[in-house]
Amino acid sequence: TTLRRCDPMQDALIRKLESFEELSDADRAALRAFVPRVRNVPARTDIIAEGDVPGDVHLILDGYACRYKMLPDGQRQIMAFFVPGDFCDLNVFILDEMDHSIGTVSPCKTVEIPRQAIEEITAHHPQVTRALMWCALVDGAILREWLVNIGSRQADQRIAHLFCELLLRLEAVGRVTDNSYAFPFTQTDVADTMGLSDVQVSRTLRELRALGLIHLKHRVLTILDVDQLKAYCGFNPNYLHLRNARWSSRRQVPWLSSVQGG
Structure with missing residues (x-):
């Protein structure tokens, strides 16, 4: 993978957060300052693997990624798809080690956001904090719906x-x-x-x-x-x-x- 300097962040994250809460110009400016560098990750590449020690929060700006787990027999279970604007896991830095992997499906543009940046923006921008809370709750809701999908639908x-x-x-x-x-x-x-x-x-x-x-x-x-x-x-x-x-x-x-x- 390669790292490069980028222009101000694409609007995928802002558009997603505004699906949940109204943001001010100051909120949007803070979110754009969030992302100083974009990482280009090829298709079919792990962003972070099971067993790794997590640090930064990963944000998908472009492309598709997934959360998955491999069984000992080599079988794979995909548990989530990530689209532009999605955090792969907002609170991942709490874990001692990853219990699953996150990999790209297509070529992706991702951002690694330091924990300190997340804490700073949530401390000073309450509407952003509320929107991020919505994101976390919706991630759980999507997982529940996927469980219903696999368990109850044809x-x-x-x-x-x-x-x-x-x-x-x-x-x-x-x-x-x-x-x-x-x-x-x-x-x-x-x-x-x-x-x-x-x-x-x-x-x-x-x-x-x-x-x-x-x-x-x-x-x-x-x-x-x-x-x-x-x-x-x-x-x-x-x-x-x-x-x-x-x-x-x-x-x-x-x-x-x-x-x-x-």
Whole structure:
């Protein structure tokens, strides 16, 4: 990997945090000062490996990464995907050693943020602190939803649910165009995430294409009918806790809308 000086931080992190809380100009300036250097990490490379002693906090500015664990027989279980604007683990520096690995899926631009910088910005910017708390809570909510996905949904629904989740998470950071987004994941990546075989993933992708719900070509996924895909897998975005989703939910409840002044 290489380290290089960079221009002010891309807006992925700021856009993500503003999905949860309104930030001031001072908040945004502090976040941009957060990131003096960008690290370019090739695809399929560990950012930090199980057993390593963690220090800095890792932030994904561009590309896709994942949290995973390897079993003794070589089987891999992916437990989280990271998209631009995501911290790989905000409080990782508390651990004595890593109990899992974080690796890139595609080429990534990452930032290693010192613990002191995190502590300083949270001490002086309460709205940023609240937004970071939202991030940590949503990470837990996504993990719970993934457990439900693996334990209770059929193979085709699991994959459709993942597609819907990525659509909303990437929309929040401005990485979706006409319901299309970069999809560098292999069938094995999806299989290792969903607890399926490569054959099951391949069959499910064919079914979703045949139903006219998705188009996947040249590592770009297009959701052709978002509402139908959500209905197909019973997708409810409430666990992502995005401001627009929370606002939409309040507007659907008359008494709560009146209380909120809507």
